[in-house]
Amino acid sequence: MGQGGEPRRPQAAFDGELGVAVARAQEGDEVAFGVVYRIVQPGLLGYLKGIVGDEAEDVASEAWLEIARDLGRFRGDGAGFRGWSATIARHRALDHLRRMKVRPVRGGSLEDVDPVAPHDTYDEVAEALSTERALTLVRMLPPDQAEAVLLRVVVGLDGPAAARVLGKRPGAVRTAAHRGLRRLAKELGIE
Numbered sequence: 001m002g003q004g005g006e007p008r009r010p011q012a013a014f015d016g017e018l019g020v021a022v023a024r025a026q027e028g029d030e031v032a033f034g035v036v037y038r039i040v041q042p043g044l045l046g047y048l049k050g051i052v053g054d055e056a057e058d059v060a061s062e063a064w065l066e067i068a069r070d071l072g073r074f075r076g077d078g079a080g081f082r083g084w085s086a087t088i089a090r091h092r093a094l095d096h097l098r099r100m101k102v103r104p105v106r107g108g109s110l111e112d113v114d115p116v117a118p119h120d121t122y123d124e125v126a127e128a129l130s131t132e133r134a135l136t137l138v139r140m141l142p143p144d145q146a147e148a149v150l151l152r153v154v155v156g157l158d159g160p161a162a163a164r165v166l167g168k169r170p171g172a173v174r175t176a177a178h179r180g181l182r183r184l185a186k187e188l189g190i191e
Contacts, residue, residue: 014039014156018078026071033071037064040082044089046154049135050146051093059096063089083161086151090165137184145180152177 018039024032044063048056066088074084138146151162152173162177163170 015078015082018081020078022071022074022078022081026074033068036081040085043082043155044085046135047086047150048089048093049132050138050150050154051090052096053139055096055100059092060089062096063092066092079158079161082155083157083165086155086157086161087165090147134184137187138180141180141183144176145183148173148176149180149184153181 018036021032021035021039025036041060041064045056045060048059048063052059063085067085070088074081076084138149140146141149147166148162151157151165152159155162157165159170159174159177163173166173
């Protein structure tokens, strides 16, 4: 459920609206660029929090500067824009980590996180990923699983788009996401 008890719209439900807004933003419509930002930013920020932790907002700002600068070069639809912007955000995150000379942020162990009440489905793991606690759990996954889960669930990319962002084969990303979600489900008490 979304805020106010309304059903959450899946990321893909926004892709048509996103595609229209991107096209208008490419023509110079500032209001349309605001729509693009409002649709894409929450997922990008969640993804970046999973990679760089507390520095996510700074890295997201760098990514949006590049997105705005290169918007005229983008070709594609809403789903394609989501993948394109995630690729830019990932590159800025990796640049940030190189500058800091650190590895991606990882928490302690999964045992350090308080358990939650049991749920029924993997979809509920996805619902929980919008919280800070869930992002902490995701950061504790192996890096390949964490990025796959973040791209698939938080950013809303399909397998092939997530694979392009990561420079991997779609099957490898699907496997990493599946293993990551299974591990999260186990830790959250979802069987």
